[in-house]
Amino acid sequence: MAADCIFCSIIEGNIPATRVYEDADAIAFMDRTQTVPGHVLIVPRQHAANLFEVDPQAYARLFAVTAQVARAVKAGLNPPAISVLQNNGREAGQTVDHLHVHILTREAHDGYRMNWDDLHANSEQLERWAASIRENL
Ligand SMILES: [Zn+2]
Numbered sequence: 001m002a003a004d005c006i007f008c009s010i011i012e013g014n015i016p017a018t019r020v021y022e023d024a025d026a027i028a029f030m031d032r033t034q035t036v037p038g039h040v041l042i043v044p045r046q047h048a049a050n051l052f053e054v055d056p057q058a059y060a061r062l063f064a065v066t067a068q069v070a071r072a073v074k075a076g077l078n079p080p081a082i083s084v085l086q087n088n089g090r091e092a093g094q095t096v097d098h099l100h101v102h103i104l105t106r107e108a109h110d111g112y113r114m115n116w117d118d119l120h121a122n123s124e125q126l127e128r129w130a131a132s133i134r135e136n137l
Contacts, residue, residue, distance in 0.1 A: 002047045007098035011045055020072070025058070026065040031102070036110065038077045040103040042066045049097045050088040059099075066101045079105035083112070 001008040009015040010029065017029040020040060031039040044062050048054035070082055085102040087094040106112065121129075
């Protein structure tokens with residue numbers, strides 16, 4: 001547990017949250033900022049800032065819980081679609097340095113937009129980027 005971490009404080013029960021699920025590894029609760037109706041966060045009980053600091057098995061477990069909760073959100077709130085989002089670092093939009101996954105209900109024309117514009121990278125660029133990734137696997 002990190003002393004100044006709001007999510008650790010929620011896990012410990014020192015800050016109230018509307019919980020929807022918890023087990024030995026993770027808890028899920030309603031985000032206080034409901035950017036969409038039914039915005040849920042899933043966090044591991046063990047503090048890690050992001051995916052770069054967490055054990056890969058714990059990360060896999062976090063997403064197993066995410067799948068379970070996302071299906072319950074879909075069944076319980078009946079949105080037409082759901083996005084699952086997990087940001088790592090400020091530039092990616094992470095504002096709390098405790099690994100967490102967002103479940104976002106989605107509607108047609110809800111204004112949420114990921115930038116999927118095509119960079120039009122050529123095959124040389126793709127191969128260079130892929131080689132840099134492969135070297136680190
Ligand atoms: Zn924490």
